[in-house]
Amino acid sequence: MNKALRKAIIAGNWKMNKNRKEAAELIEALKPIAADKTCGVVICVPFTNLETALNLTEGTNIEVGAENVHFEKSGAFTGEISADMLTEMGVKYVIIGHSERRQYFGETDATVCKRTMAALEAGMTVILCVGETLEERELGITEEIVAKQVKVALSKACEKCVKNVVIAYEPVWAIGTGKTATADQAEEVCAFIRKTVAGMFGQDVADGMTIQYGGSMNEKNCAELLAKENIDGGLIGGASLVAEKFGVLLEEASK
């Protein structure tokens, strides 16, 4: 395995934060900070900020993502947004299966699979989130849970389209809690995810896949996490809302 062969990607997950004015200010502050970085730079923003983000990042190295997508192409699905609607705007990335969607909005492994396929078929890059709850970790079933999430989500994906999947390992107990997994804990599960992907799609696909860590990753703890062999970047919530903090993560991932 060679970490250097994989693309490190730092993706911000703004969640339900920033109005249009605030979004524009953050992106303007981010542009010069991101400009010389070699890692992938993605900001996943609320639907209402996609247009602003796409306009302001045109011609820069910042890519734009959505935070969810519906699995049907069109139709009577009030309040939903399709993958074609996103790609038509120019949106390249989409977060799927975030634990907040699983926890509060009834997302299941089966719907994560459907959304993943819809996004891949539309040519998007999927940031697929997986991770165990504290209870599951304490029961010693982290690997079973994560393996099931990965296997079901990617059960219909082909070897070719899975190259457009990034997996984010986000232990639920570490999200927004200030409680980060230790670098060793994160590395252990990210390595396990890679092994699971290798079992499904072969070693080459697994070796080339970007696997991120997410969950209270910030400017202070990122160096240790990103130094690990199987951690190729991060999905960043809180620290992505402040340009200078996000900049430290970009710097570290570009080393």
Ligand code: PGA
């Ligand atoms: P956090 O969120 O960095 O604020 O913990 C990460 C995420 O939910 O993607």
